[in-house]
Ligand SMILES: CC(=O)CC(=O)SCCNC(=O)CCNC(=O)[C@H](O)C(C)(C)COP(=O)(O)OP(=O)(O)OC[C@H]1O[C@@H](n2cnc3c(N)ncnc32)[C@H](O)[C@@H]1OP(=O)(O)O
């Protein structure tokens with residue numbers, strides 16, 4: 156079965172990036188969100204990011220226009236049902252994702268493949284609540300989607316081979332590289348990355364270093380492109396905390412205990428770049444550390 160039309164649910168930072176790369180690769184895209192404002196911002200961001208790529212000669216102006224025309228924004232989940240592949244990229248909360256798949260079910264075509272861009276949640280458990288666990292898997296992009304090369308592909312216990320191969324082919328058509336990960340909490344990238352970010356927050360919490368010294372140390376001392384706290388702000392502190400909670404609950408090991416300071420930032424609504432404040436304050440011209 157050839158995948159031609161892709162549904163993306165959630166038009167946040169990941170959803171807009173996924174719609175961007177899918178449309179440029181020639182797929183028709185239905186981009187869904189519960190908020191019109193999120194859809195409007197996503198479309199304008201996709202436009203801006205594609206214009207930057209066109210300005211640098213990475214894509215042709217005509218390809219950009221064709222790709223933008225392929226993206227259909229929609230507030231109706233039913234529109235997503237009429238696609239061949241669904242990529243759910245809504246908030247990292249299991250109840251939100253389960254409700255989406257339940258609501259989507261009556262609108263689906265029989266052959267539609269369901270996937271989740273979840274950073275950490277059990278694919279097997281999400282799949283078990285649908286009518287098609289064999290055609291369900293994890294399709295995990297990295298942020299920023301247009302730039303990052305990797306997509307983790309995660310089989311649930313029931314995922315069949317044609318589904319896995321179809322998703323592998325989509326990743327290849329995007330010009331990206333897939334890595335297969337088993338369905339355990341947070342898979343590969345976040346199993347390794349998120350405890351490091353959490354440890355950076357403990358390093359701050361215990362006063363070992365300031366925001367600035369922690370980030371500079373890891374950039375200049377370990378050659379990371381972003382410091383861990385800058386990266387946490389970039390990912391979203393709510394998402395980081397949600398991933399740590401999945402690791403902590405799922406692996407029942409205290410080494411995954413989320414740092415109380417991370418919890419406090421999330422409680423304050425300081426979620427990082429997306430709310431203009433996290434470990435840095437982004438409201439001025441240059442980011443200012445908040446500790
Ligand atoms: C949480 C999860 O579930 C999984 C995850 O995603 S974990 C997070 C994984 N991501 C990372 O670790 C990112 C780490 N950071 C980086 O790699 C780099 O800092 C970065 C690529 C984001 C920016 O790179 P940089 O060299 O500092 O900045 P900059 O020169 O502005 O950008 C490099 C390129 O990326 C593009 N870019 C940067 N941010 C972008 C965005 N949000 N969207 C689209 N393109 C973007 C720039 O336009 C630029 O393109 P060209 O190469 O064509 O010029």
Ligand SMILES: NC(=O)C1=CN([C@@H]2O[C@H](COP(=O)(O)OP(=O)(O)OC[C@H]3O[C@@H](n4cnc5c(N)ncnc54)[C@H](OP(=O)(O)O)[C@@H]3O)[C@@H](O)[C@H]2O)C=CC1
Nearest residue numbers: 165167168169188189190193244245246247273274298390
């Ligand atoms: N941030 C990252 O670096 C990465 C995140 N991911 C994963 O991608 C997913 C999305 O994350 P991210 O884009 O960062 O999150 P964002 O908070 O940026 O975006 C989530 C979007 O989903 C919307 N949403 C919430 N509920 C629904 C619903 N029922 N139907 C449709 N849309 C809904 C939100 O709307 P509203 O704001 O109105 O609630 C928001 O627009 C998560 O599972 C996350 O773990 C994966 C890789 C990297």
